[in-house]
Amino acid sequence: MLTLYHSPYSRSSRIVRLLDELGILDQVEIRIVGISRIDGSGSADPANPHPEGKVPLLVHDGVEIWESSAIILYLTELFPDAGLGRPIGHRDRGALLSWLAWYGDVMEPVMVVELTGLSHPILTSTFRGVKEMTARLANQLQETPYILGDAYSAADLLLSSTFVWMPKATPDVPAIRDWVARCQARPSAARLLEYDRKLLEA
Incomplete structure (x- = not known):
């Protein structure tokens, strides 16, 4: 099971877009959580398991993946058919x-x-x-x-x-x-x- 912890208009938005590009939005549970924002609004959400209270956080069968670049690499390798990643052995x-x-x-x-x-x-x-x-x-x-x-x-x-x-x-x-x-x-x-x-x- 894949779960993405997301807060609108944040760094996790690009991961939602990636899910769309990969054609897997219907295969991922997106849980909306609050975060502390630069303007001082919001706060860490106890429903968010990220150790720093941030987003994005991807959880796959109980395993947590954090940081956008790591999540992007993980998802493009898990779902290679969209062609957004480059598999091992590819020249790029x-x-x-x-x-x-x-x-x-x-x-x-x-x-x-x-x-x-x-x-x-x-x-x-x-x-x-x-x-x-x-x-x-x-x-x-x-x-x-x-x-x-x-x-x-x-x-x-x-x-x-x-x-x-x-x-x-x-x-x-x-x-x-x-x-x-x-x-x-x-x-x-x-x-x-x-x-x-x-x-x-x-």
């Missing part, structure tokens, strides 16, 4: 793993540091900065329409989600803006917005 397997790790190890820390206005040589040397992050994305997307080439993948879903939720942070680089637009043109994007909207209204 290493690239997929690298981009998923790059999101959590570089992209998100860089964005958080930028938003908070922090500046320190150790932060820059460890995570790089927005300039370097932008260049890395742009260099790839100037070569191919999607992160791994000609086809949309789980890497596109994860990396573009940052700019979906923070559109003003999207670099003013045509290759990146066009890529985000391509990702958002997929039907799953509109369905996710409607899904989260209905949850908030309920």
